[in-house]
Every structure is written in C-alpha cells, then in structure tokens.
Amino acid sequence: xxxxxxxxxxxxxxxxxxxxxxxxxxxxxxxxxxxxxxxxxxxxxxxxxxxxxxxxxxxxxxxxxxxxxxxxxxxxxxxxxxxxxxxxxxxxxxxxxxxxxxxxxxxxxxxxxxxxxxxxxxxxxx
Numbered sequence: 075x076x077x078x079x080x081x082x083x084x085x086x087x088x089x090x091x092x093x094x095x096x097x098x099x100x101x102x103x104x105x106x107x108x109x110x111x112x113x114x115x116x117x118x119x120x121x122x123x124x125x126x127x128x129x130x131x132x133x134x135x136x137x138x139x140x141x142x143x144x145x146x147x148x149x150x151x152x153x154x155x156x157x158x159x160x161x162x163x164x165x166x167x168x169x170x171x172x173x174x175x176x177x178x179x180x181x182x183x184x185x186x187x188x189x190x191x192x193x194x195x196x197x198x199x200x
Contacts, residue, residue: 165197173199 110116119125163173167183174181180188188194 163199165194166199167197 161175161177164176165174165184166172167187170183172181172183174184184194184197187197
C-alpha cells in the first residue's frame with residue numbers, strides 16, 4: 075500500500091509534467107488561433123467584445139438602422155429612450171394631499187392609516 079507522502083510526490087510530479095506539456099502545446103494553440111483569426115477576419119477588439127468601426131463597410135441586416143431609429147440603438151434602448159408619463163394617483167391622503175399611484179411599496183401615511191383600522195378604499199381617488 076502506498077503512503078500519503080508517496081501519493082503526494084506522485085501528484086506533484088504529475089503537476090510538473092502537466093505544466094511542461096501545457097508549455098509545449100501553447101505555441102501550437104497560438105498558431106491555430108492566429109490562423110482562424112486571419113481566416114475569419116477576427117481582431118483582438120472582437121475577442122474583447124469591443125465594437126469595430128464600420129467605416130468603409132456596408133452594414134448587414136443585423137446592424138442596419140431601422141426606420142425611425144438612430145443607428146446603433148437597439149429596440150430596447152429605443153423604447154427606454156422614450157419619455158415616460160407619470161402614473162395617475164390612485165390614493166390620496168385627504169389631510170395632507172399626498173398621493174400614491176398604487177405601485178411599489180405603500181407610503182408610510184397609508185400604512186399608518188391602515189394600522190389605525192382604516193381601509194385603503196377610503197383613500198381611493200374617484
């Protein structure tokens with residue numbers, strides 16, 4: 075039966091061999107990557123996720139600007155860029171005039187009134 079120390083030495087030896095194999099194969103891997111990058115026209119900026127300048131190239135269907143939209147904006151960005159209208163108040167504190175749209179966490183004044191036994195419907199805007 076092998077001892078812990080023998081197994082530990084074998085593991086260390088295997089790690090040294092694995093590192094040596096990795097170093098020997100790096101050159102081949104880099105050459106293959108460079109060849110594929112050249113074949114597909116990939117740049118380092120593409121790998122980093124940075125957008126390339128489109129000067130001198132025709133835009134494809136995915137990057138072409140849609141009618142009514144600025145180039146480079148996605149549909150989600152265009153939708154968010156639209157100005158949002160405020161939501162109408164659903165509840166009003168008759169004492170202070172404070173309002174709440176009914177969205178999100180209820181305001182303290184309404185929670186205090188409910189804790190005092192009043193119903194939310196009493197504060198509904200008609």
